[in-house]
Amino acid sequence: MAKVPVQFRLNGSDRAAFIDAADNLLMTLRRGLNEFAPKYGCGQGTCGVCTVLIDGEPQLSCLTLAVACEGRHVETASGMAEGPNLHPLQVAFMDNFAAQCGFCTPGMLMAARALLDRNPKPSREEVIEAIAGNICRCTGYEPIINAILAAAGAGDQKRA
Amino acid sequence: MARHKGRGMAAINYPIGMNLGGDPSQALIHSNPDGKFTVALSAIDLGQGMKQVTRQVAAETLGVPVEDVYVDTADSDTGPHDMGSFASRGTHRMGNAVIAAAREARGVLLEAAAEELEVNAADLVTDGRGNIHVRGAPSRSITVRATAQAAQFRQGKTIAGRGIFLIPLSAVDPETGEMNPNTAFAHACLVADVEVDDETGEVTVLGMTSAYELGRALNPRMVEQQLVGGAWMGQSHVLFETPEPYYPNPDHGPRDFNEYLMPGPGDIAPYSASVLERPAPDGPFGGKGPGEMCANPVLPAVANAVFNAVGVRVDELPITPEKVLRGIRANGGARPQARRGG
Ligand code: FES
Ligand code: FES
Numbered sequence: 001m002a003k004v005p006v007q008f009r010l011n012g013s014d015r016a017a018f019i020d021a022a023d024n025l026l027m028t029l030r031r032g033l034n035e036f037a038p039k040y041g042c043g044q045g046t047c048g049v050c051t052v053l054i055d056g057e058p059q060l061s062c063l064t065l066a067v068a069c070e071g072r073h074v075e076t077a078s079g080m081a082e083g084p085n086l087h088p089l090q091v092a093f094m095d096n097f098a099a100q101c102g103f104c105t106p107g108m109l110m111a112a113r114a115l116l117d118r119n120p121k122p123s124r125e126e127v128i129e130a131i132a133g134n135i136c137r138c139t140g141y142e143p144i145i146n147a148i149l150a151a152a153g154a155g156d157q158k159r160a
Numbered sequence: 161m162a163r164h165k166g167r168g169m170a171a172i173n174y175p176i177g178m179n180l181g182g183d184p185s186q187a188l189i190h191s192n193p194d195g196k197f198t199v200a201l202s203a204i205d206l207g208q209g210m211k212q213v214t215r216q217v218a219a220e221t222l223g224v225p226v227e228d229v230y231v232d233t234a235d236s237d238t239g240p241h242d243m244g245s246f247a248s249r250g251t252h253r254m255g256n257a258v259i260a261a262a263r264e265a266r267g268v269l270l271e272a273a274a275e276e277l278e279v280n281a282a283d284l285v286t287d288g289r290g291n292i293h294v295r296g297a298p299s300r301s302i303t304v305r306a307t308a309q310a311a312q313f314r315q316g317k318t319i320a321g322r323g324i325f326l327i328p329l330s331a332v333d334p335e336t337g338e339m340n341p342n343t344a345f346a347h348a349c350l351v352a353d354v355e356v357d358d359e360t361g362e363v364t365v366l367g368m369t370s371a372y373e374l375g376r377a378l379n380p381r382m383v384e385q386q387l388v389g390g391a392w393m394g395q396s397h398v399l400f401e402t403p404e405p406y407y408p409n410p411d412h413g414p415r416d417f418n419e420y421l422m423p424g425p426g427d428i429a430p431y432s433a434s435v436l437e438r439p440a441p442d443g444p445f446g447g448k449g450p451g452e453m454c455a456n457p458v459l460p461a462v463a464n465a466v467f468n469a470v471g472v473r474v475d476e477l478p479i480t481p482e483k484v485l486r487g488i489r490a491n492g493g494a495r496p497q498a499r500r501g502g
């Protein structure tokens with residue numbers, strides 16, 4: 001099948017790839033652009049590990065056609081740190097021991113960032129809702145919820 | 161139709177590691193010319209924290225800063241043999257193997273430093289900050305880095321160590337059938353509070369409280385992390401997950417995350433865990449390690465709590481609404497049991 005070109009911004013830099021028209025964004029990022037932060041979990045929209053931001057909105061990259069991202073801004077967990085300075089969410093995830101195997105972490109960070117970008121002071125319930133599409137097998141979610149609340153400067157809402 | 165509260169409890173003894181033909185782990189440590197150390201293990205860190213814990217154990221034994229130790233668990237082709245990461249054996253078995261390897265490497269490190277300082281190796285101590293000095297005379301010192309370079313480029317010595325920890329196969333006594341398959345047991349007790357809806361059969365875990373005795377907590381925050389994550393897994397096993405091959409008909413088994421149920425972030429119960437530290441005599445710095453036992457007591461405790469709430473004894477996991485409802489119907493209605501305590 002003939003390849004088609006696609007161009008979009010990835011974490012602030014312009015990137016281009018030749019892809020199959022039916023390729024999803026996840027595979028384009030991982031195979032075409034060596035961007036491995038979004039993970040391949042289920043490939044069918046049920047686990048959240050492939051979550052990226054497209055023009056600031058959290059989206060499942062496994063369910064997004066890459067060609068649909070033409071001219072848009074795709075952000076992944078790799079773009080969160082500024083040089084050596086980690087994003088407050090990344091610091092909070094470390095401080096709260098919110099990762100064990102780390103497989104869910106890039107998706108959790110993206111879901112959390114989208115939440116805090118639109119709602120800087122979320123309630124515990126709003127945090128839970130924001131990560132409800134992201135499966136974590138290791139942490140029991142509690143440390144992740146606490147980390148997101150801590151990053152929002154709402155450590156007082158921490159439970160237990 | 162009503163929602164009934166129930167409380168259940170479970171206590172467990174949990175053997176660390178297994179003993180099917182002996183249970184060995186090996187570790188190799190070597191220094192690099194910059195004075196940092198690499199620990200090679202073949203067991204894999206799946207997120208339990210084994211890399212961090214063995215790193216601490218190696219640094220403590222070598223007498224160097226923890227930042228100066230790198231643990232490489234990448235490859236069972238090139239690393240020394242290990243039985244693997246299972247049976248909650250990581251901290252105990254690999255930790256002990258790492259101690260043995262680090263002791264040997266430390267011996268060579270001090271000999272190389274002694275040669276440079278022209279003193280007796282037995283008189284040398286480490287300060288844990290990257291220096292080696294004569295006991296009682298901190299000014300007669302050399303850095304670990306300079307020692308590693310001297311060993312490498314002048315003395316022609318490898319600062320390295322080999323370690324193995326083996327729990328040998330314990331034979332069965334033909335007369336009594338007795339054997340001693342394990343040397344370290346960890347213990348836990350957990351109380352679960354649930355609410356059972358006698359109309360829908362749904363079980364909600366309201367809260368859990370536990371106490372764990374797991375030797376010394378080598379990294380207390382990671383122990384807590386394991387306990388919290390494990391409690392979620394226990395909740396998932398007891399109320400949600402039907403693993404292979406336990407379906408009535410395997411063709412109807414779940415194929416994806418829409419069908420394989422697990423509790424989400426909105427389903428978690430408040431949980432508090434206390435850790436009792438009783439250093440184990442044969443554990444690395446007294447550690448046994450939490451591992452799988454973080455999940456184990458949740459299952460019987462919740463099953464007991466369901467019985468306490470509605471008088472239904474479900475003895476097949478998971479405890480689904482259907483099983484609870486069938487049990488209630490067989491009993492002719494919910495039969496809340498007596499409650500002890502508050
Ligand atoms: S890989 Fe996209 S949701 Fe699972
Ligand atoms: S940390 Fe392992 S899946 Fe979340």
